Amino acid sequence: MSIEFKADNLGDGVKSGDVAAIMVAVGDVIQAGHIIMEIETDKAVLPLPCDKAGKVTQLLVKKGQTITPGQAVLMLDPVAAGVPSMNGGAKSSATAAVASPPAKTTNTVVATSAAALAKAPLPASSGRDLPLPAGPATRRLARELGLNLASISGSGSGGRITLEDVARAAAGSGGGSGRVVEPPLPDFSKYGEVERVAFSKLQKTSANNLSLAWQVIPHVTQHDLSDITETEALRKRFVENAAKGSPKVTMTVLAMKAVVACLKEFPNFNSSFDSAKGEIVQKKYFNIGIAVDTPNGLVVPVVKHVDQKSILELAAELTELATKARDRKLQLADMQGGTFTITTLGGIGGTSFTPIVNYPEVAILGMSRSQKQLQLVDGNVTERLMLPLSLSYDHRVVNGADAARFTVKLCNMLSSAFSMLIG
Amino acid sequence: MADSQTELLVLGGGPGGYPAAFEAADHGMKVLLVDEGARPGGVCLNRGCIPSKALLHIAKLINESHEASEWGLTFSSPKIDLAKLRDFKNGVITKLSGGITELSKVRGVKLVAARGTFLDANTVELKHADGKIERVSFEKAIIATGSSPAVPPMFQLGDPRVMDSTGALELADIPGSLLVVGGGYIGLEMGTVYAALGSKVTVVELTSGLLPGADRDLVRPLQKRLEKQFAALHLNTKVEALKATKAGIEATLAGEGVAPKMTFDRVLISIGRRPNSKGFGLEATGVAVDEKGFIKVDRQLRSSVPHIFAIGDIAGEPMLAHKATREAKIAVEAMNGGKAEFDNIAIPAVVFTDPEIAWCGLMEHEAAARNIEVKVVKFPWAASGRATTLSRNEGLTKLIIDPKTERVLGVGLVGVNAGEMIAEATLAVETAAVARDLAETIHAHPTLSETLMEAAESVFGQATHSYRPKRS
The missing domain is CATH 3.50.50.60 (FAD/NAD(P)-binding domain)
Structure with missing residues (x-):
């Protein structure tokens, strides 16, 4: 008899996800814990392990399909599971022959349910495969505001989502100032060939978060240059002499350490603004998010408790997170709990930029490409390596003078590696 | 070279096509509505919904004249003047079709009686009844060519x-x-x-x-x-x-x-019926068609060619006039940059027999097939005062309810006037009403609509006019 496997847990608070990849096919025999699919949620791409062992008899979802927690995603035949694991490769054919009558029975069952599935207008599921409880006017409003109705909880009878619920959700995400709705686009194809490329769920999430931050936070960016000639020389020497396979200490890692020292001195930079209560929530922990550019979009994994870790430990952890990010293996927990973000374009170029604060944080540090410049030192023109820093902050929480002080301290720390040791 | 050009071509003047043309004109578009029939209105008006209902009205009168003898009212057998009866039916068509022509005029929609054949994705050739042929280029198109009876x-x-x-x-x-x-x-x-x-x-x-x-x-x-x-x-x-x-x-x-x-x-x-996707140059537009002959469309009714939309029977099941009309509004809004999409939960279906059958939303057998847990409540019309006055107690009102929220997921009706009653039921399903919304809305007495209220009462309690003994 085939049994259903349901995707019960898609992560905390996750109400739906898209099937990004299916790693098993009908006929595959899997062990418990086998990763069967990758689910792209609005936060990350998560591996979906199957907690049961058996032979996959039917896939109930397709790539690209949106699934909800508790939805059955595949059928598997637990009887068939033992066969290869008991016998290993060569002998299994004989056993398979013996096992074939029950397998046949299974096939019949599957065929029947497949026929039922084909008839049903929506994929069969054991659970709450119902349309969202909202009337046409409510659905239209949500669509026009670009809100996902599934993420809005209904206040009406039976969980019905009302127009007011949608309006409230829009106000919540738009900072109460009313969200600007983009006017319709012109028909670009009038002027030449165009191609429409779908946004991935990840891109949509980034886009929403960035718009939100831009609309809610009055942004100011403080620019400065840090003379990192000596620090960079020390860093290079350290990296060259480091044992093979030891984690790479980059300027970003050093910046993390320096930033934490600054955050300790200026606690408002390590806070969130609770506008409803009119309070600043200062955090006594120091978790630094690092923006990582991946082929699938921008993600921000978070290094936790940076203040309690050595530079080498931070370097190792950052390397691991960046790899996970590029391989789309980040877990939700890897991206939560940040208090400040660092984004670097140093590997690419540029002299300065204005990063957008990662809401609900209140500040973000942008690092551009360090460059050799002529500087006057003690009346002599000398070549110095200068790192451009751009600190964007929430002007509601941080005033300009403090931002300048923060940036100056940061520049000084990065200039003098010694200060980082005692900072 | 095209002889003239238009902003929007609507091909087919049925209950999808003409509302689309009107809606587009109301949006300020320059619209050409092409229908090959002498009178616009499509199958629905000329050869479907409307004439059949005119005839069913007569059929009902004949049947009731027989049944009336039970109530102490005896008529002599009706004399049927077939020519006059046909005239009545045709008169209904002419009146409604004339209305479409008139409305086209006042809205500035150019209505042309001709057979349209696509030459490419931006040109249509019109063949008029008098043999005259002209070419019109268009920026956008809505295909609403409907369906035809399937005869093997x-x-x-x-x-x-x-x-x-x-x-x-x-x-x-x-x-x-x-x-x-x-x-x-x-x-x-x-x-x-x-x-x-x-x-x-x-x-x-x-x-x-x-x-x-x-x-x-x-x-x-x-x-x-x-x-x-x-x-x-x-x-x-x-x-x-x-x-x-x-x-x-x-x-x-x-x-x-x-x-x-x-x-x-x-x-x-x-x-059954088959979509009309052959014989008018659809291939020349590059519009993709599925194996059953329906034009493939997205939720905005946009075909695989972005400036061409398809609505109604040609765009897929269920082949119902009212679905086409809703799709018409969506397609026009979408092509004007709006965010409309077909997200309707309930498409009512009505069978105009006597008794009528009507339903909308999730049905009991569909819930079973999809493994959705539902609560089913039934209110027999034997307990309806209004049905009794009509001497038609065979009806039934059936609600499909979500047991967790008591939301009305589907409604089935059989009985006289079920086709009119399904409107309230569809509103309930479409707006995600719960049983209490129906039960605590005052329904006029004595009407058949009370059966919806009473059925809803029995979701969480007892219907006034029907008592289910409590299980001990």
């Missing part, structure tokens, strides 16, 4: 006595006997008309029940009544061949307890 080659005898729904509606005569092939809604509606006019009607249905796909609880009262009105209802029966003879159309039938050969004066083939 084995039934195409080239004999006028074998009819499709169009032929049946022409009402050439009142045949002594009529074979209806297919027990779907068209067959049963037309069978009802002919039976009332005096034909002996035999219905043959391939599957095990009338109205395949409809809830069995709803079909039962109808079937019981039709068994009295029709000469015979043969289920699980196949028409293997039709042969034209001098005496009539000889049908070879295969089914249990059915005479293998029977001869009928006329035969109506009503086994």
Whole structure:
């Protein structure tokens, strides 16, 4: 008899996800814990392990399909599971022959349910495969505001989502100032060939978060240059002499350490603004998010408790997170709990930029490409390596003078590696 | 070179096409509405919904005039003036069709009676009834070419006595006997008309029940009544061949307890409808069509060619006029940059037999097939005061409820006026009303609509006029 496997847990608070990849096919025999699919949620791409062992008899979802927690995603035949694991490769054919009558029975069952599935207008599921409880006017409003109705909880009878619920959700995400709705686009194809490329769920999430931050936070960016000639020389020497396979200490890692020292001195930079209560929530922990550019979009994994870790430990952890990010293996927990973000374009170029604060944080540090410049030192023109820093902050929480002080301290720390040791 | 150009071409003037043209004109678009018929309105108005309802109205009157003797009112048998009856039906069509023409005029929609054939994705060739040919280039198009009755080659005898729904509606005569092939809604509606006019009607249905796909609880009262009105209802029966003879159309039938050969004066083939996607140059536009012949569209009714939309029967099941009209509004809004999409939860279906059958939303058998847990409540019309005054207590009101939230997921109705009553039910399903919303809305007394209120009451308590003993 085939049994259903349901995707019960898609992560905390996750109400739906898209099937990004299916790693098993009908006929595959899997062990418990086998990763069967990758689910792209609005936060990350998560591996979906199957907690049961058996032979996959039917896939109930397709790539690209949106699934909800508790939805059955595949059928598997637990009887068939033992066969290869008991016998290993060569002998299994004989056993398979013996096992074939029950397998046949299974096939019949599957065929029947497949026929039922084909008839049903929506994929069969054991659970709450119902349309969202909202009337046409409510659905239209949500669509026009670009809100996902599934993420809005209904206040009406039976969980019905009302127009007011949608309006409230829009106000919540738009900072109460009313969200600007983009006017319709012109028909670009009038002027030449165009191609429409779908946004991935990840891109949509980034886009929403960035718009939100831009609309809610009055942004100011403080620019400065840090003379990192000596620090960079020390860093290079350290990296060259480091044992093979030891984690790479980059300027970003050093910046993390320096930033934490600054955050300790200026606690408002390590806070969130609770506008409803009119309070600043200062955090006594120091978790630094690092923006990582991946082929699938921008993600921000978070290094936790940076203040309690050595530079080498931070370097190792950052390397691991960046790899996970590029391989789309980040877990939700890897991206939560940040208090400040660092984004670097140093590997690419540029002299300065204005990063957008990662809401609900209140500040973000942008690092551009360090460059050799002529500087006057003690009346002599000398070549110095200068790192451009751009600190964007929430002007509601941080005033300009403090931002300048923060940036100056940061520049000084990065200039003098010694200060980082005692900072 | 094109002889003229337009912003929007709407091909097909049925209940999808003309509302689309009107909506687009109201949006300020320059619209050309092309329909090959002499009168706009499509199948629905000319050869479908409207004329059949005119005839069913007459059929109902005839039936009630017989039944009235039970209530102490005896009429002499009605005299049927077929020519005048046909005139009434045609008059209805002319009146409504004239309305469309008039509305086109006042909205500035250019209505052209011609057959349109696509030459490419931006050009259509129009062939007028007088043979004149012109080419029009368009920026955008809405294809609303509808569907046609499906008649398999084995039934195409080239004999006028074998009819499709169009032929049946022409009402050439009142045949002594009529074979209806297919027990779907068209067959049963037309069978009802002919039976009332005096034909002996035999219905043959391939599957095990009338109205395949409809809830069995709803079909039962109808079937019981039709068994009295029709000469015979043969289920699980196949028409293997039709042969034209001098005496009539000889049908070879295969089914249990059915005479293998029977001869009928006329035969109506009503086994389904097919989308009209061939014969008007659709291939030249590059628009993708699925294996059944429906144009593939997204939720905004946009085809694979972004400036061409498709609505109504040609854009997929269910092939219902009111679905087409809703799609018309969405397509026009979408092509003007709006965010409209077809997200409707409930598309009402109505069978205009007597009693009528209507339903919307999730049905009990669908919930079972999709493994959705539901609570089903039924309110029999035996407990309805209004139904009793009409002497029509066979009806049933059935609600499909989400047990967790008591939300109304689906409604099924059978009984007189079910087709009008389904409106309230559809509103309830579409707006995600819960049982209490229906139960605590005051319904006028005495009306059949009270059965919806009372059915809803029994979701969480007891209906006033129906008592279910508590289980101890």
